[in-house]
Amino acid sequence: AQRVTQPEKLLSVFKGAPVELKCNYSYSGSPELFWYVQYSRQRLQLLLRHISRESIKGFTADLNKGETSFHLKKPFAQEEDSAMYYCALSESGGYQKVTFGTGTKLQVIP
Amino acid sequence: KAGVTQTPRYLIKTRGQQVTLSCSPISGHRSVSWYQQTPGQGLQFLFEYFSETQRNKGNFPGRFSGRQFSNSRSEMNVSTLELGDSALYLCASSLAGNSYNEQFFGPGTRLTVL
Numbered sequence: 022a023q024r025v026t027q028p029e030k031l032l033s034v035f036k037g038a039p040v041e042l043k044c045n046y047s048y049s050g051s052p053e054l055f056w057y058v059q060y061s062r063q064r065l066q067l068l069l070r071h072i073s074r075e076s077i078k079g080f081t082a083d084l085n086k087g088e089t090s091f092h093l094k095k096p097f098a099q100e101e102d103s104a105m106y107y108c109a110l111s112e113s114g115g116y117q118k119v120t121f122g123t124g125t126k127l128q129v130i131p
Numbered sequence: 132k133a134g135v136t137q138t139p140r141y142l143i144k145t146r147g148q149q150v151t152l153s154c155s156p157i158s159g160h161r162s163v164s165w166y167q168q169t170p171g172q173g174l175q176f177l178f179e180y181f182s183e184t185q186r187n188k189g190n191f192p193g194r195f196s197g198r199q200f201s202n203s204r205s206e207m208n209v210s211t212l213e214l215g216d217s218a219l220y221l222c223a224s225s226l227a228g229n230s231y232n233e234q235f236f237g238p239g240t241r242l243t244v245l
């Protein structure tokens with residue numbers, strides 16, 4: 022069974038400080054990992070995916086298969102980064118059966 | 132282009148009743164997935180439809196069912212409602228429903244069971 026764990030329910034950081042949102046997964050096959058974000062009063066939306074190897078809004082995430090982790094990082098937090106972040110997993114190339122973590126609320130303190 | 136729409140946005144039912152929720156995907160998208168979101172369990176996958184066929188199903192009882200029409204619009208039905216079915220139900224659409232396609236989420240339907 023696939024499982025995604027986000028150990029922190031709430032992460033508070035000061036503006037300008039580095040951010041790291043943790044995500045660990047368990048999956049026996051070849052996983053595709055995602056980060057979704059939900060800003061206040063907005064829809065859930067895709068932030069980035071490991072296969073794209075992109076930096077979106079200054080965020081990056083590296084898939085570490087040895088540690089089965091996909092942590093989301095940003096060197097300098099901005100107030101507009103305050104949101105709910107969900108790590109998610111699906112089978113690479115497979116149909117969309119996405120397993121979500123329970124989410125981490127990021128609060129950036131001005 | 133218009134985003135994913137869900138109707139109704141809010142719904143109040145009583146235990147034992149049944150409910151039908153509707154989802155209209157983005158034009159051209161053929162895959163629709165449904166999720167249940169609760170404070171305790173987070174986002175849980177219900178099922179996914181593509182070209183009117185259910186391709187994947189999560190671990191929910193048979194009271195939860197769905198269907199997809201030829202225009203890709205989808206409905207989900209919950210029969211014999213229980214208090215624990217109170218949740219935000221989200222649908223998401225994508226082009227072909229494989230992991231390489233981005234999912235676009237609707238605003239959700241908030242179901243309250245009394």
